[in-house]
Amino acid sequence: MDDTTQNELWWGRGSPNIEMDEHTFLVNRERAVDYLNSLDKVFVNDQFLNWDPQNRIKVRIVSARAYHSLFMHNMCIRPTDEELENFGTPDFTIYNAGQFPCNRYTHYMTSSTSIDLNLARKEMVILGTQYAGEMKKGLFSVMHYLMPKRQILSLHSGCNMGIDGDVALFFGLSGTGKTTLSTDHNRYLIGDDEHCWSDYGVSNIEGGCYAKCIDLSREKEPDIWNAIKFGTVLENVVFDEHIREVEYGDKSVTENTRAAYPIEYIPNAKLPCIGPHPKNVILLACDAFGVLPPVSKLNLAQTMYHFISGYTALVAGTEDGIKEPTATFSACFGAAFIMLHPTKYAAMLAEKMQKHGATGWLVNTGWSGGSYGSGNRIKLAYTRKIIDAIHSGSLLNATYEKTDVFGLEIPTEIEGVPSEILRPENTWGDKKAYKSTLLKLGGLFKNNFETFTNYKIGKDTKLTQEILAAGPNF
Numbered sequence: 001m002d003d004t005t006q007n008e009l010w011w012g013r014g015s016p017n018i019e020m021d022e023h024t025f026l027v028n029r030e031r032a033v034d035y036l037n038s039l040d041k042v043f044v045n046d047q048f049l050n051w052d053p054q055n056r057i058k059v060r061i062v063s064a065r066a067y068h069s070l071f072m073h074n075m076c077i078r079p080t081d082e083e084l085e086n087f088g089t090p091d092f093t094i095y096n097a098g099q100f101p102c103n104r105y106t107h108y109m110t111s112s113t114s115i116d117l118n119l120a121r122k123e124m125v126i127l128g129t130q131y132a133g134e135m136k137k138g139l140f141s142v143m144h145y146l147m148p149k150r151q152i153l154s155l156h157s158g159c160n161m162g163i164d165g166d167v168a169l170f171f172g173l174s175g176t177g178k179t180t181l182s183t184d185h186n187r188y189l190i191g192d193d194e195h196c197w198s199d200y201g202v203s204n205i206e207g208g209c210y211a212k213c214i215d216l217s218r219e220k221e222p223d224i225w226n227a228i229k230f231g232t233v234l235e236n237v238v239f240d241e242h243i244r245e246v247e248y249g250d251k252s253v254t255e256n257t258r259a260a261y262p263i264e265y266i267p268n269a270k271l272p273c274i275g276p277h278p279k280n281v282i283l284l285a286c287d288a289f290g291v292l293p294p295v296s297k298l299n300l301a302q303t304m305y306h307f308i309s310g311y312t313a314l315v316a317g318t319e320d321g322i323k324e325p326t327a328t329f330s331a332c333f334g335a336a337f338i339m340l341h342p343t344k345y346a347a348m349l350a351e352k353m354q355k356h357g358a359t360g361w362l363v364n365t366g367w368s369g370g371s372y373g374s375g376n377r378i379k380l381a382y383t384r385k386i387i388d389a390i391h392s393g394s395l396l397n398a399t400y401e402k403t404d405v406f407g408l409e410i411p412t413e414i415e416g417v418p419s420e421i422l423r424p425e426n427t428w429g430d431k432k433a434y435k436s437t438l439l440k441l442g443g444l445f446k447n448n449f450e451t452f453t454n455y456k457i458g459k460d461t462k463l464t465q466e467i468l469a470a471g472p473n474f
C-alpha cells in the first residue's frame with residue numbers, strides 16, 4: 001500500500017488485497033535476493049504477457065528452480081530470438097525464492113509463506129511456497145490492475161472460436177471447466193484461463209495452458225492427453241517407474257494434478273491467440289448442491305448478477321483441506337486476482353456485452369440427480385453437447401421455461417442431451433429434499449450479495465436496479 005494504491009485499489013472486507021508497507025516489501029525482497037545470490041545459478045526468463053501487440057507486457061522471472069523456469073517458459077508468451085535480443089528493460093519482475101521461507105517475525109507475516117506485490121517498483125517476491133501457479137496467477141493480478149487503466153477488461157476465463165469466427169468466453173472458478181471446455185476439438189483454442197477484452201476484441205494473456213489431469217484419459221480428453229509430451233511440466237502425478245507411465249488415476253499426492261504446456265501443443269490453437277468480440281459469455285458453476293440447471297439462458301441483468309456473485313462449490317481437490325462440498329462466492333469469478341472493486345469490472349463487462357450483443361449463459365458442470373454424495377457429476381459428454389448448442393446458435397431459439405426461486409430460463413430440449421436432466425427437479429428422487437436444497441442455495445446467494453447492495457454498477461442506474469433484482473426470489 002502506498003499513496004497511489006491506497007485510493008486506487010480495493011481494500012477492506014471481501015477484498016483479496018492485504019496491505020503491506022514499502023519497508024516490509026523491501027525486507028522480503030532482500031531476503032529473496034540474498035537467497036537467490038547464495039545459489040550457484042539462477043534461471044532467468046524474459047517473456048511477454050498478452051497477445052495484443054499494443055498492450056504487450058514484458059516480464060522477467062528470476063527463479064531458483066529449473067522447474068519454475070520451465071513452467072513459466074510454457075505459460076508465458078515465448079519471445080523469438082530477435083525479440084529476446086532486443087528485450088530491453090522488463091515492465092515487471094518476479095523474484096521467486098519459493099524454497100526459502102519468509103521470516104515469521106517480520107511485520108505483517110502470518111505464516112512462512114508470503115507473495116508480495118509492489119506496483120510502484122513493478123516487482124513481485126515469492127517466499128515459502130513452490131506452487132508454480134503463484135507466478136502465473138500473480139502476474140494475472142498485475143494485469144487486473146494495468147489493463148482496466150487502459151479501458152481493457154481482464155477476464156478469468158477460457159476462450160475459443162468457431163470456424164465462422166464466433167468467440168465464446170468461459171468464466172468460472174477452479175475446477176468448473178474453463179480449460180476442459182475451451183479445449184474443443186471442433187474449435188480454435190484462444191486460451192484456457194486469462195484473457196483481455198479491448199475495443200478490438202479478445203486476446204490471451206498467456207502462451208500456455210495449465211490443465212488438471214486427474215483421471216485424464218485419451219478417450220475423454222484427447223487434445224489434453226496428446227499435449228502431454230516432451231517439454232510439458234507434469235505436477236504431482238504418480239509415475240510408475242517400471243512401466244514408465246503416468247498413473248493419472250492416482251490421487252495419493254493430491255487431486256490437483258496438473259500439466260503445463262505451450263499452447264501450440266494443442267493442434268487447433270489459434271495463433272496469434274487473438275479473436276473478435278465474443279458472441280457468447282458462458283458462466284460456469286460446478287454446483288455440488290445439484291439444484292442449478294445444466295444450462296440456462298441469462299438476460300444481461302442476470303449475467304451481471306451471476307458474474308458479481310461468482311458462485312461455485314469447492315469440492316475435494318480444489319483447495320487444501322476441502323473434504324465436503326462448500327459453497328463459495330468469488331466476485332467476478334476471480335476475487336483472488338482482482339485489484340479494483342468488483343463493480344468496476346462488472347460495469348466494463350456489461351458495457352461490452354451490450355455494445356457487442358453477447359448472450360450470457362449459466363452452465364452447471366456439477367451435480368445432477370441429487371447433491372454431491374447422492375447424485376452424480378453431469379457427464380462431460382452432455383456438457384459438451386450443451387456447449388455445442390450454444391456455439392451453433394440453436395439454443396438461442398429453443399423453447400424455454402422459467403424456474404422458480406432463481407428465475408432461470410431453461411430449454412426444454414437439446415440435441416444429444418436427455419431432456420429429463422435439463423430440469424434438476426426431475427432428476428431428484430426426493431422432491432422435498434430438492435426444494436429445501438434449492439432454498440438453501442438461494443439463501444446463500446442472497447446473503448453473499450448483500451455486500452454489493454450499496455454499490456452502483458456503472459453509469460446505468462436502471463441496470464443496477466435490475467441486477468439487484470436478478471437474484472433468487474422467494
Ligand SMILES: Nc1ncnc2c1ncn2[C@@H]1O[C@H](COP(=O)(O)OP(=O)(O)O)[C@@H](O)[C@H]1O
Nearest residue numbers: 174175176177178179180212365378379380383
Ligand atoms: N460436465 C463436466 N464439465 C466440465 N468438466 C468436467 C465435467 N465432468 C467432469 N469434469 C472434469 O472436471 C475438471 C474441470 O477442470 P478444468 O477444466 O481444469 O477447470 P478450470 O480450468 O475451470 O479450473 C476436469 O478434470 C474435467 O475432466
Ligand SMILES: C=C(OP(=O)(O)O)C(=O)O
Nearest residue numbers: 133137173174175179210
Ligand atoms: C488454480 C488455477 O487455475 P484453474 O482455474 O485452471 O484451476 C491456477 O492457475 O493455479
Ligand SMILES: [Mn+2]
Nearest residue numbers: 178179193210
Ligand atoms: Mn484451468
